[in-house]
Amino acid sequence: MQKPSAKSSATTPFENLNRETFDHHDPSSYMKKFRKGLTRELVEAISKDKDEPEWMLELRLKSYEHFLKIPMPAWGPDLSALDFDEICFFAKAADKKGGYQSWAEVPDSIKNTFERLGIPEAERSMLAGVGAQYESESIYHSLEKELTDQGVIFCDLDVAVHDHPELVRKHFQKTVPPNDHKFAALHGAVWSGGTFLYIPKGVKVKKPLQSYFRMNAKNMGQFEHTLIIIEDGAEGHYIEGCSAPKYGSQALHAGCVEITVGVGAKFRYSSVENWSKDTYNLNTKRAIIERDGVMEWVGGNMGSGVTMLYPCSVLKGDHSKADHLGIAFANAGQIQDTGSKVFHLGKNTSSSIVMKSLSNGGGKSVYRGQVHIAKTAENAISKTQCDALILDPISISDTMPTIKVDNPTATLAHEATAGRLNEEDLFYLESRGIAKEQAEAMIVNGFINPIVRELPLEYAVEMNRLIEMEMEGSVG
Amino acid sequence: MLEIHNLHVSVDNKPVLNGVSLTIQPGEVHALMGPNGSGKSTLSNVILGHPKYEVTQGDIKLNGKSILKMAPHERALAGLFLAFQSPHEVTGITLEEFLLAAYRAKQKRLHPDKPPVLVFRFKKMLTELMAKLHMDEKFASRYLNHGFSGGEKKKCEVLQMAILEPCMAILDETDSGLDVDALKSVCDGIKSVRKTATHPMGILVVTHFTRILKYLKPDHVHVMKGGKILKSGGPSFAKELEKNGYENI
Numbered sequence: 001m002q003k004p005s006a007k008s009s010a011t012t013p014f015e016n017l018n019r020e021t022f023d024h025h026d027p028s029s030y031m032k033k034f035r036k037g038l039t040r041e042l043v044e045a046i047s048k049d050k051d052e053p054e055w056m057l058e059l060r061l062k063s064y065e066h067f068l069k070i071p072m073p074a075w076g077p078d079l080s081a082l083d084f085d086e087i088c089f090f091a092k093a094a095d096k097k098g099g100y101q102s103w104a105e106v107p108d109s110i111k112n113t114f115e116r117l118g119i120p121e122a123e124r125s126m127l128a129g130v131g132a133q134y135e136s137e138s139i140y141h142s143l144e145k146e147l148t149d150q151g152v153i154f155c156d157l158d159v160a161v162h163d164h165p166e167l168v169r170k171h172f173q174k175t176v177p178p179n180d181h182k183f184a185a186l187h188g189a190v191w192s193g194g195t196f197l198y199i200p201k202g203v204k205v206k207k208p209l210q211s212y213f214r215m216n217a218k219n220m221g222q223f224e225h226t227l228i229i230i231e232d233g234a235e236g237h238y239i240e241g242c243s244a245p246k247y248g249s250q251a252l253h254a255g256c257v258e259i260t261v262g263v264g265a266k267f268r269y270s271s272v273e274n275w276s277k278d279t280y281n282l283n284t285k286r287a288i289i290e291r292d293g294v295m296e297w298v299g300g301n302m303g304s305g306v307t308m309l310y311p312c313s314v315l316k317g318d319h320s321k322a323d324h325l326g327i328a329f330a331n332a333g334q335i336q337d338t339g340s341k342v343f344h345l346g347k348n349t350s351s352s353i354v355m356k357s358l359s360n361g362g363g364k365s366v367y368r369g370q371v372h373i374a375k376t377a378e379n380a381i382s383k384t385q386c387d388a389l390i391l392d393p394i395s396i397s398d399t400m401p402t403i404k405v406d407n408p409t410a411t412l413a414h415e416a417t418a419g420r421l422n423e424e425d426l427f428y429l430e431s432r433g434i435a436k437e438q439a440e441a442m443i444v445n446g447f448i449n450p451i452v453r454e455l456p457l458e459y460a461v462e463m464n465r466l467i468e469m470e471m472e473g474s475v476g
Numbered sequence: 477m478l479e480i481h482n483l484h485v486s487v488d489n490k491p492v493l494n495g496v497s498l499t500i501q502p503g504e505v506h507a508l509m510g511p512n513g514s515g516k517s518t519l520s521n522v523i524l525g526h527p528k529y530e531v532t533q534g535d536i537k538l539n540g541k542s543i544l545k546m547a548p549h550e551r552a553l554a555g556l557f558l559a560f561q562s563p564h565e566v567t568g569i570t571l572e573e574f575l576l577a578a579y580r581a582k583q584k585r586l587h588p589d590k591p592p593v594l595v596f597r598f599k600k601m602l603t604e605l606m607a608k609l610h611m612d613e614k615f616a617s618r619y620l621n622h623g624f625s626g627g628e629k630k631k632c633e634v635l636q637m638a639i640l641e642p643c644m645a646i647l648d649e650t651d652s653g654l655d656v657d658a659l660k661s662v663c664d665g666i667k668s669v670r671k672t673a674t675h676p677m678g679i680l681v682v683t684h685f686t687r688i689l690k691y692l693k694p695d696h697v698h699v700m701k702g703g704k705i706l707k708s709g710g711p712s713f714a715k716e717l718e719k720n721g722y723e724n725i
Contacts, residue, residue, distance in 0.1 A: 425566050433581040445568070
């Protein structure tokens with residue numbers, strides 16, 4: 001397909017990106033040591049391997065108990081093909097506690113994967129910190145010295161459990177308790193790696209911090225835990241990128257993101273998830289926002305066979321605010337069941353949700369949203385806008401918003417549109433000499449642009465290119 | 477030269493054009509008049525290859541070559557242009573982006589070996605043309621036709637024509653919905669595009685009314701009714717029509 005000319009001239013680390021870049025997998029002979037399936041012994045072994053304090057082991061075992069008791073979700077996409085006995089819940093490609101001190105020390109086999117993806121070399125220049133995780137363990141974390149001096153912590157969560165136990169213990173599983181749902185419980189039992197970000201009172205981190213998560217081996221499960229604490233008056237922006245190669249047999253990603261936004265603090269969480277199409281991406285992301293705090297979610301979901309992801313904001317403090325921006329692309333064989341949840345608890349809280357979805361090749365996009373205005377939430381304002389673009393007659397789009405209002409002073413708006421590629425729009429562009437495929441790409445890019453432009457530049461370029469790749473030869 | 481020969485067209489198996497023949501020489505202005513539903517807009521869209529219409533018989537030739545098998549963008553690149561009756565609003569694509577893509581496609585066809593025009597050069601050209609058409613340059617960064625008034629949309633079509641310099645432009649009711657001042661300014665724009673074009677530009681003016689013909693003086697006037705051209709004449713024929721209407725044709 002021809003690229004829209006205005007965009008194709010940019011030189012970026014993603015210029016030569018193609019499906020192969022992500023689907024490629026490196027040798028994984030280290031996997032021989034690790035077994036499939038989940039048992040109490042495995043949970044204990046993970047904790048032992050990490051030399052964890054007793055309290056963490058207890059949390060893991062409690063989570064495991066919940067996992068055994070809680071049934072699979074009775075709503076949403078069909079997960080019956082997901083076989084927990086076929087998943088490897090814990091694996092290490094390198095045996096290096098806490099990751100490597102410098103990128104140069106990272107073993108070539110792992111380094112190759114990340115370098116092929118353009119991480120971290122191309123991005124180091126514009127980021128304040130970089131993290132990388134391979135299978136279950138974090139392999140690398142860096143942070144600008146200036147920020148370290150200001151008390152900012154950006155490290156592997158496994159490391160934080162040892163080095164900052166009070167902070168971790170105070171916040172871990174407090175935003176997303178393990179009995180929240182089956183996969184939160186599973187996550188609590190086998191979580192490994194992930195990111196710990198702590199920005200102390202009043203510190204404003206201007207440049208974004210980034211982590212990249214990669215599953216490489218077959219039938220892998222990745223359960224990274226992201227714990228973010230933004231103290232009163234602090235500011236930050238954190239970016240997550242995710243990918244996995246394609247094997248044709250199932251993989252599972254059940255990550256968890258917990259964010260606390262303090263009084264008057266401001267935080268943005270951006271993510272681009274591009275797991276392979278045999279991955280179940282069942283993720284839980286939640287933020288609690290205190291008085292005058294602002295939380296922004298920006299997300300792009302491209303990959304996975306089945307995605308269930310509904311970032312959640314709990315507007316606890318008065319005058320707190322949440323913005324949710326998301327884009328999902330469901331192609332052949334994919335179900336993107338995504339959305340947003342917002343709980344308004346404080347007075348004068350406000351939320352805005354803008355979600356866009358693309359469906360192509362028989363893929364299914366579902367917007368599933370929940371807005372709850374509690375009794376205590378005087379004068380809450382919430383606005384939801386979801387737009388769906390369906391690229392061919394066999395694809396599906398669905399919108400399932402739930403709104404619950406327990407306080408009559410609330411102001412709510414919900415708008416949803418669903419449309420197909422419009423023949424008249426296409427003809428208009430074509431009648432000016434623009435070939436059909438390029439015209440389609442321009443219209444699709446135009447549709448997603450309001451969201452994509454909120455992503456960091458590299459990801460915006462990556463996102464656009466991925467969507468073009470996904471659409472290649474399949475439209476019209 | 478555009479030649480339409482015994483053209484029959486159907487929509488959903490219903491005939492809408494029943495043997496239209498029309499020849500426009502380079503640089504000529506033709507007016508196509510007729511009541512609502514006579515097939516004027518259909519003819520305009522068929523010439524550019526709108527996928528809704530099926531040509532069941534006859535031919536359309538541009539400079540001696542049949543264009544019936546060509547995709548719409550190929551016809552545009554061959555030099556055809558249609559100023560739409562109701563230009564579509566397209567969200568997410570700015571006017572500038574859209575025109576750059578169109579201009580680059582055209583340049584690529586004309587000069588396949590040259591690198592694409594640089595964005596800043598294109599912007600300069602665009603700003604100049606917009607000034608000439610008395611368009612606010614802010615429109616360039618707005619979504620295509622989005623929130624434009626009727627007059628602004630029509631002006632925007634003329635701007636596109638100015639950028640693409642077609643050899644044959646079809647103006648489908650470009651006068652509809654314009655007040656006297658807007659009509660004059662749009663027509664001045666069209667005249668100026670014709671004057672500065674590097675080649676003689678043929679024009680087919682599709683209209684209900686004769687007032688646009690005061691500005692764009694036609695060499696030939698045709699009347700269409702029931703999917704056919706019933707009568708043709710010289711410039712004075714338009715005045716006759718204005719007086720007597722289409723009833724007695």
